[in-house]
Amino acid sequence: MDNxxxxxxxxxxLVANSSWYFYNFRLQLLKDxxxxxxxxxxxxxxxxxxxxxxxxxxxxxxxxLKRLSxxxxxxxxxxxxxxxxxxxxxxxxxxxxxxxxxxxxxxAAKISNTIFVINAITGLGYVFLSKNKSASFLRxxxxxxxxxxxxxxxxxxIFQNSxxxxxxxxLGITSTKNSNLISSSxxxxxxxxPLKKNYSNIKKLSKFLFPSRVIREKGFFELIEAxxxxxxxxLNFELQIAGDIDKKIYKILKKEYSRELKNNNRLIxxxxxxxxxDLYSKCDIVILPSWREGLSKSLIEAASMEIPIITTDxxxxxxxxxxxxxxxxxxxxxxxxxxLAMELLIHNPLFAEKLGKAARIKVIDNFxxxxxxxxxxxxxxxxLN
Numbered sequence: 001m002d003n004x005x006x007x008x009x010x011x012x013x014l015v016a017n018s019s020w021y022f023y024n025f026r027l028q029l030l031k032d033x034x035x036x037x038x039x040x041x042x043x044x045x046x047x048x049x050x051x052x053x054x055x056x057x058x059x060x061x062x063x064x065l066k067r068l069s070x071x072x073x074x075x076x077x078x079x080x081x082x083x084x085x086x087x088x089x090x091x092x093x094x095x096x097x098x099x100x101x102x103x104x105x106x107x108a109a110k111i112s113n114t115i116f117v118i119n120a121i122t123g124l125g126y127v128f129l130s131k132n133k134s135a136s137f138l139r140x141x142x143x144x145x146x147x148x149x150x151x152x153x154x155x156x157x158i159f160q161n162s163x164x165x166x167x168x169x170x171l172g173i174t175s176t177k178n179s180n181l182i183s184s185s186x187x188x189x190x191x192x193x194p195l196k197k198n199y200s201n202i203k204k205l206s207k208f209l210f211p212s213r214v215i216r217e218k219g220f221f222e223l224i225e226a227x228x229x230x231x232x233x234x235l236n237f238e239l240q241i242a243g244d245i246d247k248k249i250y251k252i253l254k255k256e257y258s259r260e261l262k263n264n265n266r267l268i269x270x271x272x273x274x275x276x277x278d279l280y281s282k283c284d285i286v287i288l289p290s291w292r293e294g295l296s297k298s299l300i301e302a303a304s305m306e307i308p309i310i311t312t313d314x315x316x317x318x319x320x321x322x323x324x325x326x327x328x329x330x331x332x333x334x335x336x337x338x339x340l341a342m343e344l345l346i347h348n349p350l351f352a353e354k355l356g357k358a359a360r361i362k363v364i365d366n367f368x369x370x371x372x373x374x375x376x377x378x379x380x381x382x383x384l385n
Contacts, residue, residue, distance in 0.1 A: 277305070
């Protein structure tokens with residue numbers, strides 16, 4: 001990348017709701033930004049990934065934020081803490097990831113006279129996606145605030161999928177003038193490389209992987225029901241789960257699915273996995289029946305490794321998978337359809353192989369990390385110039 005193309009502002013700060021997000025989703029982008037010559041600061045709550053960022057020689061400032069809190073006092077404390085950081089650093093540009101960081105960061109930027117702001121919408125989140133009364137109540141009161149935040153002067157909003165962009169534009173929260181689409185945080189296609197597996201010698205596929213946190217919104221219960229349907233039919237396969245499990249979900253599992261939990265040879269919980277590539281390499285099919293995504297990183301990683309994929313007909317999943325071409329799409333919250341798709345791939349390894357090969361081609365064309373990061377950095381250049 002030619003450094004001469006870029007004017008170098010004194011300072012850029014990047015804000016997220018966790019150090020985990022920076023390390024797992026944006027590490028290469030951070031390195032690319034630094035390589036250009038910008039002075040960058042990372043602002044996030046501390047967690048076990050903070051030390052990894054510091055080990056990579058990034059300047060880190062802790063932000064007192066509770067990611068899932070809706071307590072007004074806690075939120076005011078978090079906002080004031082961020083304002084103090086902005087006033088102290090006086091950045092030329094701020095880049096915010098995740099919804100709370102976008103809202104509080106834009107307010108802090110306005111107060112500190114930060115000239116340019118980028119807000120990255122990685123997903124619409126609970127307030128827009130949930131249909132319960134508390135979410136509806138919050139939507140009613142937060143919509144005017146969101147309009148004020150996301151239509152701020154000298155700011156742009158980056159979306160990961162077109163449906164989220166269209167929805168917020170339709171609601172008047174963002175405008176076509178300041179909305180941009182950058183699909184995902186990208187994937188390193190040389191790290192997530194294809195499996196060397198001879199599908200012609202395999203009669204049946206037998207290893208499914210669910211690469212996600214174990215929560216309702218990822219379609220976990222529908223997936224378990226689909227597995228039970230197939231196990232009861234006598235199909236022999238295992239489901240591996242790679243992600244933290246919510247305590248409430250685990251209690252439901254112990255109560256409703258005790259038989260499956262005891263049968264550990266076909267339902268395997270790995271918890272949080274540090275080397276997800278290794279787990280991908282040992283599975284036959286990746287399945288993510290999510291209710292909605294910003295744009296699923298796990299699907300892009302699996303696709304980059306030519307692994308056959310089953311997912312749902314929702315934004316953030318259909319951006320990656322085209323039904324029957326590079327994966328299978330099923331309706332959300334539909335155990336029977338999930339079971340049918342699973343059974344189809346179990347009995348058709350060569351078709352599954354064809355889907356996987358087509359999936360990697362799409363990743364190379366649309367989600368390769370350098371392509372995504374260069375597009376993001378172009379936005380910096382466009383604003384600062």
